[in-house]
Amino acid sequence: MTSNNQDWLDKNTFHHGEFWDILKLVEEKEKKGLSISLCIPTLNEEKTIGKEVLILRSELMERYPLVDEFAVIDSGSSDKTLEVASNFGADVYLSSDILQEVGDKRGKGENLWKAIHQLKGDIICYVDADISNIHPRFVYGLVAPLIRRDEVSYVKAFYDRPLNYSSGLRSSGGGRVTEILIRPLFSLFYPELTNIVQPLSGEYAARREVLETIPFPIGYGVETSHLLDLYEKFGIETFAQTDLDRRVHRNQTTNALGKMSFGILQTFFNRLHAQGKIDQIPSLETFYRRFEVEDGAYSQIVQEVIEEERPPMMEIEGYQNRKAGK
Amino acid sequence: MTIESTTKDLNLENLLKEIPFLIENLREARETYLTDAVLLGEIPAPTFGEEERIRLAIDRFRENGLDDPEIDEFGNASGILPGTVGSSSILVMAHADSVFNAETRHVLNVGSDFMTGPGIADNAIGMAAVVGLPKLLNQLGIKLKDDLLLLINTKSLGRANLEGARGFLETKQRPIRAGICVEGAEQGRLSYSGLGALRGEITLILPGNYDWNSFGASGAITHLTRLVNQVMEIPVPKEPKTKMTFGEIHSGSSFNTSPKSGMLRFEITSEGDEVINEMEKQVLEICEQFSLETGTKVELEVVARRANCGIPFSHPLVKSTRRIMNETGIIPKVDPSTGDLNVIIRAGHPGVTLGLTTAENLREQNETIHLEPLYSGMAQLITLLQAIDQGICE
Known part of the structure; x- marks a missing residue:
């Protein structure tokens, strides 16, 4: 590891325990005149959304007013996600109702992008809806570096204390896609970004002023594209990361991870080309192909995965008008 | 004597009239105790292994307005909410330990009208009610004359032989007017004797x-x-x-x-x-x-x-509890306790054990409590607290 990398890790890697004094964070936030919005993107999350809304609202809005606005932005759940979230006091929005003039696309990235328009905070914190051991640290651990360090614009979560372990160093502890796809790609093309322990974690907080300047893939590539685009614009110093200890969530099948990797690769190659790191790429296929075996017979399963992207929010007229107070 | 009892009845009548409003207010304030039920309940706390849960209880006591909460030598968490007079205390307690071992996955689920997970009924929701009392009383504008002595006690279940509660009461030398043990379930439970x-x-x-x-x-x-x-x-x-x-x-x-x-x-x-x-x-x-x-x-x-112990069925505390339950729409079911109530009564204090809500699958991984009855259950607890404070239960 180079000394620069080590410096960055030492300076920009936190543990949520450093921010246990939430009242102090609230005071610092108010002193700087910052407002914070919390967004949970959902699609059929009735089993876990109730607890997330209950805990985060109660602890971070009622008990300690760290969060000023709390919204669930839904992609059209067919279960009781919206009813449960609303029951526990979240502001609930259908993604399709936001910025109707730009249409509706289906994907988590769409909800995150539309949150920039719908929510008012200077800082937006995104938390996935499928965390079964939700705790206030999932939010205060991410927004705290943004409150304390003006030069930091984007804070990623990582989990399970992967760096220092009682028995010594162990591997980085990312998920399967991180370890066999993202980390090798970063090592090849963006070595500094390998400092991000879990680049695909679904929990992050960022300043509005940077979020509104970058495009949002609506599907699997959104987390990767954020890192690549912000790195290109602002360099590694804009990032920080916080160890949030343990995260319990659904485990995805290998098939689902293959499809996810396919989407991420589309985003990645497009960025490589746009940033001049490779000269040209052929037109990329959008069909992900894999095999299934049933009764000894192989058959190919073909699924279309199109990584559409939304442009930077700043370019949307409706958003410009909103910001201008029109 | 006649005049005194008439006055007491009047006082109780006044409290009973407030119950419908109290239920609605407690429904509004549910985040206070539901959140604590999740945060406390997701920390494993097998008997003799309650330390981490007790640490959170102490934090909550402090955050909810108790000045000087403490962990005693038996591992119990306790604190005092000073009353306006403070000549005696009312003890409200809930046990921290659970029948589930530390390896059990302590994850709770929250639905619109239920909460599910190991130990939610026994006794995460009971603990949450006790640690939330100072904040709830403040929100409801209720000021007690007596000091409110709150206890989250350890070592209640299984082999522990009520060591936590016993140690607390043997060492805590305070005048106690009455004690209430809070259990998550089953609503309607009325214990006034220790079996x-x-x-x-x-x-x-x-x-x-x-x-x-x-x-x-x-x-x-x-x-x-x-x-x-x-x-x-x-x-x-x-x-x-x-x-x-x-x-x-x-x-x-x-x-x-x-x-x-x-x-x-x-x-x-x-x-x-x-x-x-x-x-x-x-x-x-x-x-x-x-x-x-x-x-x-x-x-x-x-x-x-x-050993067996108890207060009579006709004791004013039992009588008042039954009236409060009836007014709250809860049907009392007399059920002698083998739990911490024993310790309260054997220490010479009148006491009862109450259940807060209805539950299913008790002591299973999918233990479930229902939220709608919980608001009445909380109202019964707070009304009884007020009745004891008014001297109606003596």
Whole structure:
């Protein structure tokens, strides 16, 4: 590891325990005149959304007013996600109702992008809806570096204390896609970004002023594209990361991870080309192909995965008008 | 005397009239105690391993406005909300320990009208109600004259023999007007007496020189089964009401190996202390005789013992509790306690145990409480607290 990398890790890697004094964070936030919005993107999350809304609202809005606005932005759940979230006091929005003039696309990235328009905070914190051991640290651990360090614009979560372990160093502890796809790609093309322990974690907080300047893939590539685009614009110093200890969530099948990797690769190659790191790429296929075996017979399963992207929010007229107070 | 009781009735009537509003306010304020139920309930706290849960309870006491909460030498968390007069105290307590071991996945789910997960009813929601009381009373604009002594006690269940509550009351020298034990379930529970109980553990071991060739030789499971059959022959009287429960048995590790040891846990509960003593003697005799006849080592260890105690059905505390329950729409069900209420009453204080809500799958991983009845259950607790504070329950 180079000394620069080590410096960055030492300076920009936190543990949520450093921010246990939430009242102090609230005071610092108010002193700087910052407002914070919390967004949970959902699609059929009735089993876990109730607890997330209950805990985060109660602890971070009622008990300690760290969060000023709390919204669930839904992609059209067919279960009781919206009813449960609303029951526990979240502001609930259908993604399709936001910025109707730009249409509706289906994907988590769409909800995150539309949150920039719908929510008012200077800082937006995104938390996935499928965390079964939700705790206030999932939010205060991410927004705290943004409150304390003006030069930091984007804070990623990582989990399970992967760096220092009682028995010594162990591997980085990312998920399967991180370890066999993202980390090798970063090592090849963006070595500094390998400092991000879990680049695909679904929990992050960022300043509005940077979020509104970058495009949002609506599907699997959104987390990767954020890192690549912000790195290109602002360099590694804009990032920080916080160890949030343990995260319990659904485990995805290998098939689902293959499809996810396919989407991420589309985003990645497009960025490589746009940033001049490779000269040209052929037109990329959008069909992900894999095999299934049933009764000894192989058959190919073909699924279309199109990584559409939304442009930077700043370019949307409706958003410009909103910001201008029109 | 007549004048005093009339005044008391009037006071109680006034409190009863407020119950519908109280229920609505407690529904509005539910985040306070539901959140704590999740945060406390997701920390494993097997009996003798409650430290982390107790640390959170102490933090909550502090955050909810108690000045000087403390963890005592028994591991209990307690704190005092000073009353406007403060000449005596009302004790409200809930036990912190759970029947689930630390390896159990302590994840709770929250739906619109239910909460599910190990220990939510017994006793995460009970604890949450107690740690939330200072904040709730403040939100409701209720100021008590008495000091409110809040306790989250450890070592209540299983082998612990109520050590936490006993240690607290033996060392905490405060004038206590009355005590309320809060359990998550079952709503309607009204305990005002502590049931005599004995918990025993029988260990059976085949010695190293056990003669596997002799007639009748067998492994520990077979021996334990015979032993249980013999213990079951002990007559269990209907009067005084008595019950013997075989709660746990362990032996063996595979299909085809005769185990060399085994363990049986049982409980005798009875309204007659003399019956418990007599049955204990008989169990002991059976163990000794069985040991001699089979060449096995059989030991009986009494891990918990408590004598019968209680306050009368006609005690003003019980009477007021029943009236409050009725007014809240809760049907009282008299149920003698084998839990911490014993300690309160044996320490000379009147006390009751209340259940907050209805529940399903008790002591299973999918233990579930219902939220709608919980608001009435919370209202019953707070109204009873006010009634005790008004001196209506003496």
